[in-house]
Amino acid sequence: MTKRVVIVGSGIGGIRTAQGLRSAGFAGEVIVAGEEPDLPYDRPPLSKAYLAGQDGTEAVALISQADAAAVGITLRLGASAERIRPEEKSLVFDNGEVLPYDVCVVATGAAARPTPWNKLDGVHVLRSLADSQALRDQLRARREVAVIGGGFIGSEVAATARKLGLKVTVIDPLPLPLERTLGATVAQLITELHHRNGVTTLFGAGVDSIDHSGTQLNLRLSTGTTLTTDAVVLGIGAIPNDGWLAGSGLPVSNGLLCDEFCRVQGRDDIFAVGDVARWYNPRYDGHVRVEHWTNAVEQARCVAHNITHSDQLVPYAAIEYVWTDHYDWKVQVAGRPTHDAVATEAVVGDFTGPRPRGAVLYGDSSGALCGAVTVNWPRAIAACRQALAAHTPYAEALQGVTGTRR
Amino acid sequence: MIQVRANVRLCEGFANCLVAAPDLFDLDDEDKVIILQDELDETERSRVEEAIRSCPVSALTIAGA
Numbered sequence: 001m002t003k004r005v006v007i008v009g010s011g012i013g014g015i016r017t018a019q020g021l022r023s024a025g026f027a028g029e030v031i032v033a034g035e036e037p038d039l040p041y042d043r044p045p046l047s048k049a050y051l052a053g054q055d056g057t058e059a060v061a062l063i064s065q066a067d068a069a070a071v072g073i074t075l076r077l078g079a080s081a082e083r084i085r086p087e088e089k090s091l092v093f094d095n096g097e098v099l100p101y102d103v104c105v106v107a108t109g110a111a112a113r114p115t116p117w118n119k120l121d122g123v124h125v126l127r128s129l130a131d132s133q134a135l136r137d138q139l140r141a142r143r144e145v146a147v148i149g150g151g152f153i154g155s156e157v158a159a160t161a162r163k164l165g166l167k168v169t170v171i172d173p174l175p176l177p178l179e180r181t182l183g184a185t186v187a188q189l190i191t192e193l194h195h196r197n198g199v200t201t202l203f204g205a206g207v208d209s210i211d212h213s214g215t216q217l218n219l220r221l222s223t224g225t226t227l228t229t230d231a232v233v234l235g236i237g238a239i240p241n242d243g244w245l246a247g248s249g250l251p252v253s254n255g256l257l258c259d260e261f262c263r264v265q266g267r268d269d270i271f272a273v274g275d276v277a278r279w280y281n282p283r284y285d286g287h288v289r290v291e292h293w294t295n296a297v298e299q300a301r302c303v304a305h306n307i308t309h310s311d312q313l314v315p316y317a318a319i320e321y322v323w324t325d326h327y328d329w330k331v332q333v334a335g336r337p338t339h340d341a342v343a344t345e346a347v348v349g350d351f352t353g354p355r356p357r358g359a360v361l362y363g364d365s366s367g368a369l370c371g372a373v374t375v376n377w378p379r380a381i382a383a384c385r386q387a388l389a390a391h392t393p394y395a396e397a398l399q400g401v402t403g404t405r406r
Numbered sequence: 407m408i409q410v411r412a413n414v415r416l417c418e419g420f421a422n423c424l425v426a427a428p429d430l431f432d433l434d435d436e437d438k439v440i441i442l443q444d445e446l447d448e449t450e451r452s453r454v455e456e457a458i459r460s461c462p463v464s465a466l467t468i469a470g471a
Contacts, residue, residue, distance in 0.1 A: 016459060019455075019459060020456065020459075023451075023452045023455045023456055024452060025452070042462075044462060293462060294420075294422055294460070294462075297422070297459065297460050298460070301456050301460075321422070321425075323420065323462075330418065330419075332420075332421075377437075378418070378419025378420070378421055378433055378437040379419070379421075379433050379437055381421060382419075382421035382424055382425070382433055385421060385425050386425065386428065389425070
C-alpha cells in the first residue's frame with residue numbers, strides 16, 4: 001500500500017508528477033523535495049522573456065505554497081537529497097534529515113555542463129532562476145557578449161541579447177550547430193535570421209582559452225584570432241543530475257535507467273521522470289533521455305498513472321516535441337528530424353517573405369513520417385504530431401500539411 | 407459539469423492540449439486554441455486537468471477552479 005510518495009526535484013517533472021498523482025486520485029501523502037529554496041519555477045522563459053526582462057518572477061512560478069497546500073502537496077524546499085537507500089526505502093538529505101518513502105520519484109533534472117575553461121567572473125551558464133537573474137543583470141550592464149555554443153540555449157540567449165541592444169557573437173566548433181536538432185534547412189535559416197538581426201556567428205571555431213584583462217574577457221579561438229568581450233555565456237549542453245545516486249545500487253548510465261513504465265530497472269517502488277530519466281521507449285525500441293519541457297510533462301502524467309494503477313501499467317512511448325523562440329520566429333520540432341533514418345525531406349510554405357511561415361517534413365526509408373520542423377505554423381506542427389502518433393505515412397502527412405490553410 | 411476556459415491572448419499554439427485531448431481542443435485559423443465541448447462530465451476531470459497542465463503558458467483553466 002502506497003502511503004507516501006516522495007518526489008525528488010521541484011522542476012516541471014516533479015511538480016507535474018505531484019499534481020498528476022492528485023488528478024489520478026492518489027489519497028496518500030505527496031512530498032516534493034526541492035534543492036533550491038525558491039518556489040518551484042518554470043525554465044523555458046529563463047532564456048527568453050524572463051531573461052529579456054519582460055517577465056517577472058511571478059510569471060515563471062509553477063505552483064504557489066497556497067495552491068500546493070490546497071491539493072495536499074507538501075513542498076520541502078532548500079535541502080538537497082544526498083543519497084537514496086533503496087533497501088530501507090529512505091532518502092538522506094544534506095541537512096542530515098532522513099525521509100522514508102513508499103514510492104520515490106527521481107526528478108532531479110539536469111545541470112548546465114560546467115566550464116572546461118578557467119572559472120572567471122563574467123562567464124555565465126544558464127540553467128536556474130538565479131543564473132537567469134545574474135545574466136539578466138549582466139546583459140543590462142554590458143555592451144558586448146560572446147555566447148559559446150550555438151544550440152538552443154546559446155542561440156536563444158543570442159537573440160535575446162540582440163533585442164536588448166548588445167553586440168553579440170556566437171562561437172561554436174560545428175559549422176551549423178542547430179543542425180543537430182533542427183536539421184540543416186531550418187538551422188541555416190535561423191543562422192541567416194541571426195545575421196539579419198546583427199549577430200555575428202563564428203562557426204567552425206573552437207575556444208582554446210579564456211582569460212581576463214581588467215573587466216574584459218579575452219577568448220583565444222582555434223582560428224588564431226582573439227575575441228575581446230564584456231561577458232561570456234556558455235551554452236554547451238547539460239548533464240543529468242544522477243551523481244547523487246552513485247553507490248545506491250541503482251542503474252545509472254548517463255541518466256537513471258528505467259523500463260517502459262518509467263520504473264527504475266529492477267525496482268517497482270522507484271520511478272524517474274524528466275531530464276534525468278533514461279527509459280526504454282517502445283516506440284524506438286531503445287533507451288532514450290529527452291531534455292524537453294513537454295517530455296517532462298507527459299512522462300509525469302504516465303508516472304502518476306503507473307504509481308496509482310500498478311495493475312494497469314501504461315508504457316511511455318513518447319514522441320519528442322520542443323520549441324524555440326528566436327526574434328519573431330517560433331520554431332517547433334516534432335519527432336526525430338535529424339535521425340540517421342531520415343531518407344527524404346520536403347519544404348512547404350515560405351520562409352523568406354515578410355511573414356515567414358513554413359514546415360519541413362522528414363520521412364524515413366520505409367515511407368513513414370519521422371519528424372517535422374515548423375516556423376510560425378502551429379497548426380502544421382499539430383498535424384505532424386498527430387500524424388507521428390498515428391504512424392501516418394510521410395506522403396499522407398505531407399498532403400495534410402500542404403492542405404492546411406496558411 | 408466542468409467548463410474549460412481559454413485565454414486566447416496567452417495561447418501561442420504549442421498544441422500540447424490538442425495532442426493530450428484532441429476531442430476537447432483544436433487550433434483555429436489564427437493558430438489559437440478553441441474549445442470543442444462547452445461542458446464536460448465530472449468523470450472527465452482527471453483527463454481535462456492533465457490537458458490543461460500540458461499548456462506551457464497556462465492559457466487554459468477550469469471555470470470556478
